[in-house]
Amino acid sequence: MIEVKNLSFSYGEREILHTVSFSAENGELVGILGNNGAGKSTTIRLILNMIKPDAGSIKLFGRPNSERALKADIGVVLDEVGFPDCLTAAQANKVLRKAYKNWDEDAFFGYLKKLSIPESKPFGDFSRGMKMKLGIAAALSHNSKLLILDEATCGLDPVVRDEVVELFSDFTRDEEHSVLISSHIVSDLEKLCDYIAFLHQGRLMLCEEKDALLAEYCFARGTAAELDAIDRGSMIGRRDGRYGSEAIIRRAAAPAGLSLSPVSIEELFIF
Numbered sequence: 001m002i003e004v005k006n007l008s009f010s011y012g013e014r015e016i017l018h019t020v021s022f023s024a025e026n027g028e029l030v031g032i033l034g035n036n037g038a039g040k041s042t043t044i045r046l047i048l049n050m051i052k053p054d055a056g057s058i059k060l061f062g063r064p065n066s067e068r069a070l071k072a073d074i075g076v077v078l079d080e081v082g083f084p085d086c087l088t089a090a091q092a093n094k095v096l097r098k099a100y101k102n103w104d105e106d107a108f109f110g111y112l113k114k115l116s117i118p119e120s121k122p123f124g125d126f127s128r129g130m131k132m133k134l135g136i137a138a139a140l141s142h143n144s145k146l147l148i149l150d151e152a153t154c155g156l157d158p159v160v161r162d163e164v165v166e167l168f169s170d171f172t173r174d175e176e177h178s179v180l181i182s183s184h185i186v187s188d189l190e191k192l193c194d195y196i197a198f199l200h201q202g203r204l205m206l207c208e209e210k211d212a213l214l215a216e217y218c219f220a221r222g223t224a225a226e227l228d229a230i231d232r233g234s235m236i237g238r239r240d241g242r243y244g245s246e247a248i249i250r251r252a253a254a255p256a257g258l259s260l261s262p263v264s265i266e267e268l269f270i271f
Helices: 040-047 068-073 089-099 104-114 128-138 159-172 186-194 211-217 224-229 266-271
Strands: 002-011 012-023 029-033 056-060 074-077 144-148 178-183 197-201 205-207 215-223 235-241 244-250 260-263
Touching: 002 040, 002 215, 012 040, 012 056, 012 197, 029 186, 040 056, 040 074, 040 144, 040 178, 068 074, 074 128, 074 224, 089 104, 089 128, 104 128, 128 144, 128 159, 144 159, 159 178, 159 186, 178 186, 197 211, 205 211, 211 215, 211 266, 215 224, 224 235, 224 244
Parallel strands: 012 205, 029 178, 029 197, 074 144, 144 178
Antiparallel strands: 002 012, 002 056, 197 205, 215 244, 215 260, 235 244
């Protein structure tokens, strides 16, 4: 579905991305994690051919991402949903059914109802969360094969966010569908994604299967001396406090007798 190889991009003298490579196969849901400025949105804009890379290549469905015809099969929700302020959801439907040859009007109005989106209220009067929900409804309503989402759960209250996460999960139950989503809400990605990619200062720290990451790493707690004995190459990060020390390490490197506990994706990301 997506193949990114050695992607680099600079803005002036500032390097935004450095030789980033990852892929998303059919039926997979890949999440990109990173703090502000890590390069998440830049990566998505490069994939969508909105900006050009300095180096590297991008393929969608096995074809160069510059091919215009590919857009019909991609549903997109960026961090700012770009409907004109004057349009209502019902009017947006009239525009979109002319723009997409596979537009599904029944599906669109079904999502409006499911997500409690008013049909006749101008887009400019929507809250941020409501705007995101309308963007999601549109992205899901033209039989797209690939969803590309940039902070699509941002601004949603916890109940609606859970509903939206379930929609994305349902989408990938079709093995011909895939999702690429960036977010700083780690719990959403942990619940949703098959693979997690960590971007930090424009560099890809890792891209691994989520369940494998959770199985490979654990929390180790003990005295500073006990943690000093662990190979530094097996330690992701460490925190020393007044009452002891803790670190995220590879389970295989844990010495006998050390207190271990499961780690979350959020803890792994922070460390």
